[in-house]
Amino acid sequence: ETGVTQTPRHLVMGMTNKKSLKCEQHLGHNAMYWYKQSAKKPLELMFVYSLEERVENNSVPSRFSPECPNSSHLFLHLHTLQPEDSALYLCASSQDRGRIDTGELFFGEGSRLTVL
């Protein structure tokens, strides 16, 4: 079993749809992250949750809505997306946000999103 699991692995949606991405970590970590990875662009940090509290919202459009019900689960709710939102969405976790200086982020396999 991988440490960080993301579902679905692939998602195709229309601009008027509402869908959600799910992330679950089995590492006992208490910080979780959403990153966006587009072709030839750096990984973009979207949201950070530490102890279920959102501590970072990196100027992400409101059509992306995160939810962290507990320290093991993280969701990204999607609605009225645009074609330019098509990308790989990566979830990551770390031991605690105070350890972020070690850079030990553990990534899931990602959810490949295509918006038509």
Place this chain on the structure above:
Amino acid sequence: QKEVEQNSGPLSVPEGAIASLNCTYSDRGSQSFFWYRQYSGKSPELIMFIYSNGDKEDGRFTAQLNKASQYVSLLIRDSQPSDSATYLCAVNGASKIIFGSGTRLSIRP
């Protein structure tokens, strides 16, 4: 100016040679520097981190840091085909990790 810059490549290196990957960063206050490896279709994984000026060695990998010049590099000795991947440089800044766009490395047999 990009916060973390890398040459996108591809960098092609013959098997057994040394692969040299470079990265520059803009925030002089950065304290921690990381190299992640990402195989095609897979997620990034941390392979090296370095905090102090100089070299840090781990097996075939050596990370080099020069804070005065604001660059960090990764050397891979005795390159193997399995080293073919995209290498992401990352720097801590304002309590978050900032990534470069990555360098694609190809090891040719």
